[in-house]
Amino acid sequence: MKRKKIKKTEPNIYLGDSKELLTELIDNSVDLIFTSPPYADSRKNTYGGIHPDKYVEWFLPFSSQLLRVLKPTGTFVLNIKEKVVDGERHTYVLDLIRAMREQGWLWTEEFIWHKKNSYPGKWPNRFRDSWERLIQFNKSKHFNMYQEAVMVPVGDWAKNRLKKLSETDKRRDNAKNGSGFGKNVSNWLERDFVYPTNVVHLATECNNKGHSAAFPDELPEWFIKLFTKEGDVVLDPFMGSGTTVVVANKMGRIGIGIEIVNEYYQIASKQLNHSSFVFEPKGKYEKAKTPRRKKIH
Amino acid sequence: MKRKKIKKTEPNIYLGDSKELLTELIDNSVDLIFTSPPYADSRKNTYGGIHPDKYVEWFLPFSSQLLRVLKPTGTFVLNIKEKVVDGERHTYVLDLIRAMREQGWLWTEEFIWHKKNSYPGKWPNRFRDSWERLIQFNKSKHFNMYQEAVMVPVGDWAKNRLKKLSETDKRRDNAKNGSGFGKNVSNWLERDFVYPTNVVHLATECNNKGHSAAFPDELPEWFIKLFTKEGDVVLDPFMGSGTTVVVANKMGRIGIGIEIVNEYYQIASKQLNHSSFVFEPKGKYEKAKTPRRKKIH
DNA sequence: GTTCCGCATGAATCGATAG
DNA sequence: ACTATCGATTCATGCGGAA
Numbered sequence: 001m002k003r004k005k006i007k008k009t010e011p012n013i014y015l016g017d018s019k020e021l022l023t024e025l026i027d028n029s030v031d032l033i034f035t036s037p038p039y040a041d042s043r044k045n046t047y048g049g050i051h052p053d054k055y056v057e058w059f060l061p062f063s064s065q066l067l068r069v070l071k072p073t074g075t076f077v078l079n080i081k082e083k084v085v086d087g088e089r090h091t092y093v094l095d096l097i098r099a100m101r102e103q104g105w106l107w108t109e110e111f112i113w114h115k116k117n118s119y120p121g122k123w124p125n126r127f128r129d130s131w132e133r134l135i136q137f138n139k140s141k142h143f144n145m146y147q148e149a150v151m152v153p154v155g156d157w158a159k160n161r162l163k164k165l166s167e168t169d170k171r172r173d174n175a176k177n178g179s180g181f182g183k184n185v186s187n188w189l190e191r192d193f194v195y196p197t198n199v200v201h202l203a204t205e206c207n208n209k210g211h212s213a214a215f216p217d218e219l220p221e222w223f224i225k226l227f228t229k230e231g232d233v234v235l236d237p238f239m240g241s242g243t244t245v246v247v248a249n250k251m252g253r254i255g256i257g258i259e260i261v262n263e264y265y266q267i268a269s270k271q272l273n274h275s276s277f278v279f280e281p282k283g284k285y286e287k288a289k290t291p292r293r294k295k296i297h
Numbered sequence: 298m299k300r301k302k303i304k305k306t307e308p309n310i311y312l313g314d315s316k317e318l319l320t321e322l323i324d325n326s327v328d329l330i331f332t333s334p335p336y337a338d339s340r341k342n343t344y345g346g347i348h349p350d351k352y353v354e355w356f357l358p359f360s361s362q363l364l365r366v367l368k369p370t371g372t373f374v375l376n377i378k379e380k381v382v383d384g385e386r387h388t389y390v391l392d393l394i395r396a397m398r399e400q401g402w403l404w405t406e407e408f409i410w411h412k413k414n415s416y417p418g419k420w421p422n423r424f425r426d427s428w429e430r431l432i433q434f435n436k437s438k439h440f441n442m443y444q445e446a447v448m449v450p451v452g453d454w455a456k457n458r459l460k461k462l463s464e465t466d467k468r469r470d471n472a473k474n475g476s477g478f479g480k481n482v483s484n485w486l487e488r489d490f491v492y493p494t495n496v497v498h499l500a501t502e503c504n505n506k507g508h509s510a511a512f513p514d515e516l517p518e519w520f521i522k523l524f525t526k527e528g529d530v531v532l533d534p535f536m537g538s539g540t541t542v543v544v545a546n547k548m549g550r551i552g553i554g555i556e557i558v559n560e561y562y563q564i565a566s567k568q569l570n571h572s573s574f575v576f577e578p579k580g581k582y583e584k585a586k587t588p589r590r591k592k593i594h
Numbered sequence: 595g596t597t598c599c600g601c602a603t604g605a606a607t608c609g610a611t612a613g
Numbered sequence: 614a615c616t617a618t619c620g621a622t623t624c625a626t627g628c629g630g631a632a
Contacts, residue, residue: 087438089404094391107386112409112428114496122492125442130494131409141384145422155625194624195419197427199411336605381607416606417623423607425623500626501604512605 011272013245013257015265018237021258022065030069030256031144031232034220034244036079037062040092052085055092056099062237063100069235073144075227076105076137079113079215084126093133100137108143109136109198113219116203134200134223149225151193220244221251228253242268246275310542310554310569312562315534318555319362327366327553328441328529331517331541333376334359337389349382352389353396359534360397366532370441372524373402373434376410376512381423390430397434405440406433406495410516413500431497431520446522448490502540517541518548525550539565 014021037059040052050058066076082093097107111134118130202218220243224234234248239257241264248255249272259265311318334356337349347355363373379390394404408431415427497519502511517540521531531545536554538561545552546569556562 087403087405089406091395091398091404094394097391098388101388106384107388108384109386109423112411114409114411118494120491122444125438125440126406126495127444127492128494130496141422143422147419147424195424197415197425198423199427333605378605380605384608412625414604414625416604417625418606418608419622420607421609426606429605502626 011245011249011255013239013242013259013265013268013272015259015262017260018258019061019065022062022069022237025069027068028071029233030235031071031074032224032227033066033070033074033076033235033237034223035236035238036215036240037238039081040083040090052083052090052092056095059096060099060103063103063105066237067104067139070139072140073142074139075143077223077227078135078137079132079219080135081129081132087125097135104139105137106139106141107135108138110134111136112199114199114201116201118204144227146226146229147195150196150222152196154192154194214241214243217243217247220247224248224251224253239268240264242271246271250275309552310536310539310556310562310565312556312559314557315555316358316362319359319366319534322366324365325368326530327532328368328371329521329524330363330367330371330373330532330534331520332533332535333512333537334535336378337380337387349380349387349389353392356393357396357400360400360402363534364401364436367436369437370439371436372440374520374524375432375434376429376516377432378426378429384422394432401436402434403436403438404432405435407431408433409496411496411498413498415501441524443523443526444492447493447519449493451489451491511538511540514540514544517544521545521548521550536565537561539568543568
């Protein structure tokens with residue numbers, strides 16, 4: 001019986017080469033592309049590894065298709081970081097930006113993912129690399145951006161505002177609405193939130209075992225909030241273990257994923273079938289599911 | 298009498314065009330170049346502003362000289378950020394990296410300066426820009442790097458370790474060694490410091506120093522610690538109000554600065570003459586100066 | 595002497611208006 | 614059409630004055 005339900009909500013993920021499978025997607029149909037393609041010369045045993053000097057040439061056929069399927073109001077966020085080759089940062093990411101602009105993309109912005117806990121390590125002439133590029137491309141200057149969805153508390157929120165409340169204030173107001181936040185806090189929610197910056201400060205923790213380069217849920221979540229609304233289509237042409245698609249579905253978006261390595265595809269499939277229960281519509285299940293749904297928002 | 302002493306320690310700053318003045322510096326004489334050139338099309342009323350499309354062409358004559366004067370073991374740290382032009386990030390910084398590599402530079406690393414307080418503003422399609430590039434170039438793969446000089450306390454040092462000490466613990470141990478730190482703290486100094494990452498998280502300078510684009514002292518300080526030792530030569534060919542040179546001198550390095558705008562040169566000159574007292578060697582002055590020296594370290 | 599509040603001030607960017 | 618100028622927007626910081 002559960003099986004039946006799973007099938008009904010079966011996610012849109014595909015096993016195969018994005019270069020070919022993307023051609024089957026119709027023009028101007030995707031609201032957000034969020035992906036982290038295989039890095040140059042890495043993950044050799046799985047993807048084979050693309051030589052840094054050939055990286056741009058390798059990537060352009062994909063980005064050509066992505067340009068076609070993206071809506072004019074849509075956004076492409078590319079998570080990538082150049083590798084150190086022979087003691088130098090290789091320039092393939094810079095070259096890729098140039099080549100994609102020639103292909104017709106607009107290089108709108110470059111966000112920084114500042115990794116809170118990067119992998120420890122020490123080299124004689126180099127520190128730990130604790131940031132990655134999140135390069136934003138668009139088809140046109142007028143793209144959708146829902147800035148209010150990612151607002152954050154003001155900088156001194158914890159330091160000053162919270163301190164001013166007496167303990168009794170906090171307890172009394174908590175008791176009133178049972179939300180865990182006092183009414184004063186509710187006021188802050190209305191007033192004292194500000195827009196974030198182009199630096200996203202998140203931990204690297206990822207619960208996806210089996211895939212070597214998974215990012216934390218919060219990373220796609222932030223960009224999905226920012227660039228899509230419910231019901232929109234989110235595409236990850238290098239799905240890996242499926243983080244982007246899972247998160248998109250959890251957020252009420254339509255996640256589409258493509259992965260060429262069967263092992264990763266299976267992991268993604270398993271994750272998605274598990275998580276799809278949470279979004280089963282129309283309350284056909286027992287009430288016990290409600291808190292799980294809540295967890296999403 | 299004081300005047301005499303000032304003259305003795307008069308700093309190496311020059312008023313004029315770096316393109317010309319740099320030719321007078323001898324080959325392979327500089328250990329660190331740390332500079333923040335005028336950004337494209339900015340500071341119109343002072344520098345005249347360089348058009349983004351002409352920026353690379355404008356900069357290469359400078360970097361050519363810098364390549365000559367830098368020691369083979371030296372490092373060039375370039376603080377720069379591309380401007381938004383017509384809704385898109387302009388590519389002149391990426392182009393500059395490419396051009397400088399063709400000139401013979403190695404693009405070793407890119408540090409991120411994550412600005413705590415970025416310029417405010419709100420736009421329909423863009424967040425506040427709160428990071429800048431600190432691009433590291435070298436002449437050879439074997440450059441000097443003193444990593445131990447910039448080690449930082451482990452992340453939870455202030456929050457947890459220090460808090461765990463009872464007040465009596467602190468007082469008792471302070472009394473024992475009179476160092477101002479308890480013995481437990483001494484242990485932490487030995488053990489619980491780690492190497493930093495390639496993200497530097499600092500606030501921008503807020504107080505008006507008369508120069509519109511001053512970075513905080515901590516920024517050059519960090520790189521001077523990392524790439525030079527005492528007595529080394531630090532060059533800033535776009536000195537501005539002199540932050541880099543002042544900090545270098547304070548740290549016992551030999552700071553050299555060049556500035557083309559007289560107004561900024563005068564500010565730098567004033568700052569340097571004031572701060573040079575602090576480093577007067579050999580204790581020729583009354584003891585009262587000691588606390589000022591202390592302030593530096 | 596402290597702590598706290600109010601205020602001015604930026605390496606900016608967009609969109610409208612004016613020449 | 615294309616460039617130049619201007620107003621509106623926004624928030625972390627450090628200063629000075631007040632309690």
